[in-house]
Amino acid sequence: MRKTIFLLLFTVFATACQTPERTFSKYGISFTYPSGWQLRDNAESKTTSRIQLTRTDSHDGGILIIRIFDEEDMAETYIDSYTTGMQQEGILENMRMEERIPDSYGSYSGWSVSYTGTDRDKPYTGKIFILRTEGRSCWIITQEALADQQENRSSRELIEKTFRIDPLPSVHQEFEKAFDSLGPEE
Numbered sequence: 001m002r003k004t005i006f007l008l009l010f011t012v013f014a015t016a017c018q019t020p021e022r023t024f025s026k027y028g029i030s031f032t033y034p035s036g037w038q039l040r041d042n043a044e045s046k047t048t049s050r051i052q053l054t055r056t057d058s059h060d061g062g063i064l065i066i067r068i069f070d071e072e073d074m075a076e077t078y079i080d081s082y083t084t085g086m087q088q089e090g091i092l093e094n095m096r097m098e099e100r101i102p103d104s105y106g107s108y109s110g111w112s113v114s115y116t117g118t119d120r121d122k123p124y125t126g127k128i129f130i131l132r133t134e135g136r137s138c139w140i141i142t143q144e145a146l147a148d149q150q151e152n153r154s155s156r157e158l159i160e161k162t163f164r165i166d167p168l169p170s171v172h173q174e175f176e177k178a179f180d181s182l183g184p185e186e
Contacts, residue, residue, distance in 0.1 A: 021158070024051065027068050029138070032162040034155045037062075053159070055152065062152040064159060067139040079130060079139060083113065092117025092124055105129045105140055106163040122147070133165050 023032050024039060027049040033039065040052045053064040067078070083097060095117035103112035110131040117124050126143035140163075144152050 023162075027051075028136070028166040029066065029068060030162070030164045030166070031159050033159050037155060055148070055155070062142070062144040062148060062155060064156070065139075065141040068165075069137040069139070079113070079128060083115075083128070086115075092119055094118050103129060105131055106160045108133060108138070108163070108165065119145075125149070131165070136165060138165055 020035050021032050022035055022039075024030060024041075026041065027043075029051075033053055036056055037053050038056045040054075042050045042052075049068050051066040053062070053066075055062045069078070086092065086095060092115070095115060098114040100111050100113050103110060105112075108131040110129060112127050112129045114125070114127050116126075123146045124143060125146055126141060129138075129140040129142075131138040131140070142156065
């Protein structure tokens with residue numbers, strides 16, 4: 001009995017001492033995400049960046065892609081080409097897109113498109129958000145296997161709750177610095 005109590009207390013203490021969350025702050029956005037997720041950061045141009053989060057312990061796990069655009073109409077054009085490409089390239093079989101609806105992500109409003117499909121006979125669901133604020137657009141894609149939805153729920157909620165878009169002037173400097181620092185082989 002004493003051994004069981006000791007192990008239980010040790011486990012609680014060890015869990016409490018871990019830092020279960022990380023913060024990303026770059027390109028004029030910031031959010032907190034769980035340590036069990038892997039982040040990839042790609043500066044694509046001086047005005048566009050792509051951040052991808054995936055759950056590290058699952059091949060089918062959650063995927064969250066955030067793209068930041070400094071021109072409002074750029075996101076709308078890109079989303080149309082992305083969804084058309086997903087359908088034409090068969091990224092998800094039996095893909096079905098819903099109509100665009102007014103929606104929000106965190107404290108930002110915009111619109112979204114939901115979609116479903118299968119990959120290797122596993123059903124997937126996803127949602128593409130377009131948010132606009134102060135002359136900037138943000139595109140957020142969430143996609144996950146239906147079987148992982150419950151397990152991913154708290155992670156999705158944490159990212160969405162802490163998601164922030166900063167004002168434009170400081171963002172240009174970050175984009176230029178990140179893009180100019182890329183070498184020719186990158």
